[in-house]
Amino acid sequence: MDGEVIQHHTPGGLGAAESSRTAPFVEISQLSKRFGATVALRSVSFDIRKGETLGLLGANGAGKSTLIKILSGLQPATSGTVSVQGEGREFTSPNQAQQLGIVTVHQNIDDGVVFGMTVAENLMLDTLGLFQPNPFLTYRKIRRRARALLEELELELPLDLPVEQLSASDRQQVSIGRALAKSPNLLILDEPTSTLSSREAELLFGAVRDLQYRGISVLYVSHRMSEIEELCHRAVVLRNGSVVSEHQQPLDLRAVTQSILGDLASTSLGAGRQHAPGDVVMRLRGVRSGKETAPFDLEVRRGEVLGVTGLVGAGKTELLEQLAGTRPLESGVITLNGSEYKPKSVADAIAKGVVMMPEERAVQAIFPDESVSRHLSIGRMGKVSRLGFMDRARERSFAEQVIAKFAVKAAGPDAAIETLSGGNQQKALVGRWLVEQQSLVILDEPFRGVDIGARAVIATELHEYSERAAVIVASSDPEEVLEVADRVLVMVDGRIVSDSPAFEMNSEALADAMSEVQRTTTSGAPQS
Numbered sequence: 001m002d003g004e005v006i007q008h009h010t011p012g013g014l015g016a017a018e019s020s021r022t023a024p025f026v027e028i029s030q031l032s033k034r035f036g037a038t039v040a041l042r043s044v045s046f047d048i049r050k051g052e053t054l055g056l057l058g059a060n061g062a063g064k065s066t067l068i069k070i071l072s073g074l075q076p077a078t079s080g081t082v083s084v085q086g087e088g089r090e091f092t093s094p095n096q097a098q099q100l101g102i103v104t105v106h107q108n109i110d111d112g113v114v115f116g117m118t119v120a121e122n123l124m125l126d127t128l129g130l131f132q133p134n135p136f137l138t139y140r141k142i143r144r145r146a147r148a149l150l151e152e153l154e155l156e157l158p159l160d161l162p163v164e165q166l167s168a169s170d171r172q173q174v175s176i177g178r179a180l181a182k183s184p185n186l187l188i189l190d191e192p193t194s195t196l197s198s199r200e201a202e203l204l205f206g207a208v209r210d211l212q213y214r215g216i217s218v219l220y221v222s223h224r225m226s227e228i229e230e231l232c233h234r235a236v237v238l239r240n241g242s243v244v245s246e247h248q249q250p251l252d253l254r255a256v257t258q259s260i261l262g263d264l265a266s267t268s269l270g271a272g273r274q275h276a277p278g279d280v281v282m283r284l285r286g287v288r289s290g291k292e293t294a295p296f297d298l299e300v301r302r303g304e305v306l307g308v309t310g311l312v313g314a315g316k317t318e319l320l321e322q323l324a325g326t327r328p329l330e331s332g333v334i335t336l337n338g339s340e341y342k343p344k345s346v347a348d349a350i351a352k353g354v355v356m357m358p359e360e361r362a363v364q365a366i367f368p369d370e371s372v373s374r375h376l377s378i379g380r381m382g383k384v385s386r387l388g389f390m391d392r393a394r395e396r397s398f399a400e401q402v403i404a405k406f407a408v409k410a411a412g413p414d415a416a417i418e419t420l421s422g423g424n425q426q427k428a429l430v431g432r433w434l435v436e437q438q439s440l441v442i443l444d445e446p447f448r449g450v451d452i453g454a455r456a457v458i459a460t461e462l463h464e465y466s467e468r469a470a471v472i473v474a475s476s477d478p479e480e481v482l483e484v485a486d487r488v489l490v491m492v493d494g495r496i497v498s499d500s501p502a503f504e505m506n507s508e509a510l511a512d513a514m515s516e517v518q519r520t521t522t523s524g525a526p527q528s
């Protein structure tokens with residue numbers, strides 16, 4: 001431990017019984033985990049007390065997910081012990097962990113849902129034992145129980161839709177609902193808000209507070225310091241697989257950040273940078289973000305990072321997909337470097353120099369068994385093949401450049417992508433589009449699961465890259481947008497309601513604009 005001063009405090013409005021939060025529910029002792037030559041956890045010891053919400057923090061690759069996988073019975077530890085309510089336990093399956101009341105919502109949303117089943121079936125999967133055939137269990141009954149659960153959690157989800165038809169954030173809500181239906185004693189949440197809008201995140205915080213009142217323990221992993229501050233009674237920091245500090249409320253955020261990174265020098269983000277907008281790269285005239293919405297005009301220039309924000313469902317993705325060739329143009333005309341631009345497909349857009357990193361990393365971009373280098377070549381076949389055959393040397397050297405430039409923590413270009421921590425996968429995916437020259441790079445939610453140090457690296461690279469190309473960054477988190485953007489568009493219900501230089505905005509003003517659904521004006525970006 002670094003020996004931080006420990007002060008006692010209850011997070012705002014929690015009111016959970018202080019006295020019951022002294023006995024440990026889980027005690028982790030000298031836990032270590034190796035993957036070949038990689039040491040993911042080194043002799044980790046701490047406890048999670050009854051009724052407390054404990055924050056688990058650490059940079060990308062620090063070992064958080066590995067620890068969670070051990071606690072959930074998904075992976076065995078190499079050495080060390082885990083005790084539950086004072087008894088040493090070894091879990092060899094998620095079922096065993098769940099029998100002891102330990103339920104986990106994993107970082108990858110789709111680990112928590114079963115495709116091909118409806119929302120109602122997913123919610124009741126474990127509680128009603130739907131994996132076993134039961135002739136007496138009707139869909140009506142499943143649906144009734146699921147609806148009662150949703151009412152209790154104050155969630156609104158379409159019960160009869162197959163989960164694969166839901167948006168990422170709705171699937172996330174289903175997996176959280178499914179976990180809560182199991183009445184856990186310890187709920188582990190691994191970056192639960194990374195795919196949620198701020199309103200959905202508020203609902204989740206309400207659910208966590210409810211668990212606190214009921215004396216249920218929560219292990220809460222997040223890169224967002226404001227969430228740790230708001231929800232957690234204590235926080236433990238992992239760095240390079242070791243526990244390096246423990247913090248109590250009120251959190252000293254500077255000390256926490258320093259402890260996570262081991263060095264504060266690399267965390268200055270882009271706020272307040274000087275920039276000079278250059279030539280127009282892409283010009284939109286009469287374009288719509290959806291069929292029902294009013295058309296608008298927009299110019300995207302070299303020399304500035306254009307941030308696009310709005311709640312989930314505001315129309316950001318619909319707009320950006322039209323630019324990237326994944327969705328046909330609804331209406332209007334687009335020009336790219338002065339010529340008409342009407343991409344017929346993603347490949348056509350890429351050939352014209354417009355590339356997009358999609359929002360849903362796991363579903364749309366990751367092929368788990370492929371190596372990092374193969375992964376980074378997907379969509380760049382023309383650049384890494386010769387006479388139709390993959391050129392392995394070129395593929396590896398490209399991957400090496402991305403790994404070095406974005407400080408991706410990986411055993412090397414041949415490592416399978418699934419051996420990288422979530423945040424390191426994300427850095428590699430962002431980096432793959434910023435090594436070569438493009439006309440326009442679009443990144444949808446690039447900071448998802450990325451730690452504060454890595455965010456600074458990405459922001460710096462984006463600023464540098466924007467000198468040569470137009471860059472659009474979309475995020476539903478106003479703070480993330482302000483960290484990187486020079487100019488910010490706010491979208492509400494498919495319309496652009498504000499278009500301003502970033503230095504004129506702050507996160508409160510942005511959040512207000514994002515939630516202002518009843519605006520009467522059509523667009524803050526004037527038609528010309």
Ligand SMILES: Nc1ncnc2c1ncn2[C@@H]1O[C@H](COP(=O)(O)OP(=O)(O)OP(=O)(O)O)[C@@H](O)[C@H]1O
Pocket residue numbers: 035038039040058059060061062063064065066067409410418419420421422423424449451
């Ligand atoms: N299956 C695996 N094979 C090899 N190495 C692995 C494997 N899983 C994890 N690692 C390595 O263990 C270390 C810890 O990874 P882990 O996923 O626990 O980090 P994390 O703290 O959850 O990061 P993030 O914030 O990016 O999700 C990393 O160096 C990672 O590359």
